[in-house]
Amino acid sequence: MTELADLEERVALIDLRIEPIATRPVDLTDPDWARKVEEGPRPLDEAGIRPEAEAALREVLSRYEEGGEDVRAALRALLARCHSFCWATTLPLELTAKGFRQRLLEMSVEDQGRDARDLMVALNALCGQARDAGVDIGPLLLDVAELSSDVDRYAMGSTRDVLLRAARRRPVGLW
Structure with a gap:
């Protein structure tokens, strides 16, 4: 398996782990819904996968920056498929x-x-x-x-x- 294929598989698996949290309904009729979301655990922490997700994102960014247009296009396509990963995973600003x-x-x-x-x-x-x-x-x-x-x-x-x-x-x- 190529290194890029390995990365794609890791991101896809993280996406599957985070999807139930990302797609969980929010009761917008509850007047405290925003506070509950804000004060609740961060999705990556709730899923127990923050280190793996952040490491995968760091690798995506490194390959994106260093690779040619074909690699960048493949990584864009990967993240287009992995909505939950994108929703939950960002590096500290x-x-x-x-x-x-x-x-x-x-x-x-x-x-x-x-x-x-x-x-x-x-x-x-x-x-x-x-x-x-x-x-x-x-x-x-x-x-x-x-x-x-x-x-x-x-x-x-x-x-x-x-x-x-x-x-x-x-x-x-x-x-």
């Missing part, structure tokens, strides 16, 4: 250049997920936090844009387009 770039790589490999608007909202917030922390975000946005897909999946621009707009310091929404 460090408001440094390295931490900002890492989060951009996560966004790039997820390639807008199920809704481009989620990427746009998250990217606007992330850029604001990083700027406030003194991170020079422009070069990092341009760098990760080069690794990103140029496929316009939702008629709102490709991930590359969204990152390039953010690098030009324009809001990345539709306005």
